[in-house]
């Protein structure tokens with residue numbers, strides 16, 4: 001079955017398992033803080049590799065000591081789907097190894 005937008009209660013349920021993440025204007029988002037700009041850039045690269053693996057891509061904003069991840073699903077008109085939740089879970093799993101918080 002094709003991916004479908006999640007209902008508001010489904011999004012709340014998924015957010016309960018994704019500490020630090022929130023939904024803003026139909027985007028699943030989190031900002032990570034890192035110890036240096038290079039550490040932040042390395043996190044961006046790691047996330048980019050996972051995104052190509054999943055064939056699902058967030059917008060990544062590289063700051064001085066920060067990375068902001070913002071994702072929705074283009075193919076359903078920019079709503080939050082299970083694909084976004086899966087990417088958020090993958091990012092949550094890999095971020096601590098970068099010292100991200």
Ligand SMILES: C[C@H](O)[C@H](O)[C@H]1CNC2=NC(N)=NC(=O)C2=N1
Nearest residue numbers: 055056057058072073074075076
């Ligand atoms: C052809 C390719 O599978 C699609 O364009 C993928 C790529 N990455 C994507 N990323 C996101 N966030 N939403 C999509 O609908 C999407 N579609």
